[in-house]
Amino acid sequence: MATPAELAAMRRAISLAALGLGTTSPNPPVGCVILDRHGVVVGEGFHERKGEAHAEAHALAMAGDRARGGTAVVTLEPCNHFGRTPPCRKLLIEVGIARCVIAVIDPTSREEGGAARLRAAGVDVEVGVLADEAELVLGPWLRALRTGRPFVSWASLAEVEGGRSSLPDPLLVEVRASFDAVLAEDGQVFEGVPGGHGPGMVELDGLADGGSPADLLASLHRAGVRSAVLNYSETKAASFLAAGLVDQVLVYLPARPAGGGGLGFGPEEFIPALYELRDVRKTNGFVILRAERA
Numbered sequence: 001m002a003t004p005a006e007l008a009a010m011r012r013a014i015s016l017a018a019l020g021l022g023t024t025s026p027n028p029p030v031g032c033v034i035l036d037r038h039g040v041v042v043g044e045g046f047h048e049r050k051g052e053a054h055a056e057a058h059a060l061a062m063a064g065d066r067a068r069g070g071t072a073v074v075t076l077e078p079c080n081h082f083g084r085t086p087p088c089r090k091l092l093i094e095v096g097i098a099r100c101v102i103a104v105i106d107p108t109s110r111e112e113g114g115a116a117r118l119r120a121a122g123v124d125v126e127v128g129v130l131a132d133e134a135e136l137v138l139g140p141w142l143r144a145l146r147t148g149r150p151f152v153s154w155a156s157l158a159e160v161e162g163g164r165s166s167l168p169d170p171l172l173v174e175v176r177a178s179f180d181a182v183l184a185e186d187g188q189v190f191e192g193v194p195g196g197h198g199p200g201m202v203e204l205d206g207l208a209d210g211g212s213p214a215d216l217l218a219s220l221h222r223a224g225v226r227s228a229v230l231n232y233s234e235t236k237a238a239s240f241l242a243a244g245l246v247d248q249v250l251v252y253l254p255a256r257p258a259g260g261g262g263l264g265f266g267p268e269e270f271i272p273a274l275y276e277l278r279d280v281r282k283t284n285g286f287v288i289l290r291a292e293r294a
Contacts, residue, residue, distance in 0.1 A: 001126075002101055002126060002129045002130075003039065005035060005039035006035070006039075006071060006073055006101050006129065007129070007130065009033040009035055009041060009071075009073040009101075010033070010073050010075070010101060010103060010129055010130045010133075010134070011130065011133065012031070012033050012041070012044065012073075013031035013032055013033045013044070013055075013073050013074060013075050013103075013134075014031060014075055014103070014130070014133055014134050014136070014137055015031065016031030016032070016033070016044055016045065016046040016055070017029045017030050017031030017046055017047075017055070017075045017134070017137045017138070018031075018137045018178075019031075019046050019048075020046050020047050020048050020049075021137065021177075021178040021179075021227075022176075022177050022178050022179055022180060022192045022193045022196055022227075023048055023049045023193055023196040023197055024047050024048065024049055024050065024141075025050070025141070025180045025197065025201065025202060025224055025225060025226040025227070026050060026201065026202075026224045026226055027047060027049075027050040028047070028076055028106075028138055028141040028142075029046070029047065029137055029138065029141065030046065030047045030054065030055040030074065030075050030076045030138075031044070031045070031046045031047075031055050031074070031075050031137075032044065032045055032046070032054075032055035032056045032058070032059040032072060032073065032074040032075070033059060033072075033073045033074075034059045034060060034062070034063040034066075034067050034070055034071070034072055034073070034097075035070050035071040035073065036063070036066045036067070036069070036070045037068075037069040037070050037098070039071075042062070042063040042064075042066040042067065042070065043058075043059040043060060043061070043062035043063030043064075043066070043067060044058075044059050044062060045057070045058020045059040045060075045061070045062065046058065049196070049197055049198040049201065050197070050198050050201045051085075051198040051199075051201070052085075052198065053085060054079065054085055054088050055074065055075075055088075056072060056074060056078055056088040056091055056092060057085065057086075057088065057091055059072070060072075060091055060092070060095055063095075067095045067096070067097060068095060068096035068097075069096060069097075069098050070097060070098065070099075071097065071098065071099040071100070071101060072092050072097050072099070072100045072101070073100075073101045073129075074088075074100065074101070074102055074103070075102075075103045075104065075134045075137065075138065076102070076103065076104050076106050076134070076138060077102050077104065077105045077106040077109060077113060077114045077115050077127075078092060078100065078102075078114040078115075078118065079106065079109070079114055080109055080112075080113055080114040080117055087114070087117075088114065089114035089115075089117045089118050092118065092123070093117075093118065093121045093123065097123060098123065098124060099123065099124040099125070099126070100115070100118050100123050100124070100125045100126075101125075101126050101129050102115060102125065102126065102127045102128075102129065103128070103129055103130050103131045103133070103134035103135075103138075104128075104131050104134050104135065104138055104142075105127060107142070107145055108145070115127060139151070140226060140227040140247075141226050141227070143247065144221065144226040144227070148218070148221060149214075149217040149218060149220070149221050149245070150180065150181070150217055150220050150221055150225045150226055150227050150228040151226065151227045151228070151247050151248070152217065152227075152228055152229075152230060152240065152245055152246050152247050152248070153175075153179065153227070153228070153229045153230070153246070153247065153248040153249070153250055154229075154230045154232060154237045154240065154241070154246045154248070154249050154250065155167050155172070155175050155229050155230065155231055155250040155251075155252075156231075156232065156233065156234065156237070156249075156250070156251055156252070156270075157171065157251075157252045157254070158251055158252065158253045158254065158269075158270050160254065163233075163234050164233060164234040164237075164251065164270065165233045165234075166184070166185040166231045166232055166233050166236075167231050167252065171252055171286070172231055174283075175229055175231075175250065176192040176193070176229060176231075177192060177193055178192065178227070179192035179227045179228055179229040180192055180197070180202055180224070180225040180226055180227050180228060181202070181204060181220060181225045181227075181228040181229075182228070182229050182231055183209050183216075183228060183229070183230050183231065183232070184209070184231050185231060185232055185233060185236060187208050187209040187210065188208065188209070189204050189207045189208055189209060189220070190204060191204060192227075192229065197224070201224050202223060202224040202225055203223045203224060204220075204223055204225075207219055207220065207223060212239075212243075213239050213240045213243050213245050214243060214245065217245060229250075230246070241272055244293070246272075246293065247292065247293055248290065248291070248292050248293070249271065249272060249275055249289075249290070249291045249292075250288060250289070250290055251270040251271070251288070251289040251291075252286045252287075252288055253270070253286060253287040253288070253289065254285065254286055255285050255286070270289065271289065271291045272291075274293060274294055275291040275292060275293055275294065276291060276292060276294045277289060277290070277291050278290050278291060278292050
């Protein structure tokens, strides 16, 4: 059973993994923390983009010799294949890691998987630690694997007079950084983090918001996109909603006009049917509702 120090390290690894949102695709966002043999944090890291070092490699580089006999706490099963970088399970074995704590098993593992290879090398492996929490970051990538299309979020601004419009640029800035691609009201498609992906990893040149929603999302998936935000008005988002292609809804509710003393409308007015409210938070004069398809 994971120790309190390992649980704390996993939550730190999950937070680190989130730093890779919007830049790792088509790879997953992963975080790793290394504990020495006494349970003290000696290294940490996250995967930023495909073609560069994985989370485990960054964390091991920071830990150095202190990793020997210690524990690797990682949000996703260490990879088991040679690609642009060496297998992470190989790195962990070579430095002498004694234990590996994993949140989620990688459904893309080659052969028997990194966890099995670690066990075969004598490493104590525990799987499923805080998996639900890790999927808060890994969820969109995992869903894209299952569906063959990007995880889709519709972001909109609730209008005081009714209806929803696309977000203005100042609000879009804080949303787009967590997504691979933005689909704009005018039909443009562009990276959530401009230039954030490695060369050739996400190819959006020539892609535009045209054709059916399903065809567009399939094209985005082939281009390397695993998460996308629709910055659409209510009218433009309707075809995606009707086709069941919106996984998450983000609604920005502005403060009520002066003298109103609060919101000028009920949040329930802006959650589509078949969606359940998951989170409510306040930022910069707005209340943000997050709802997921039930």
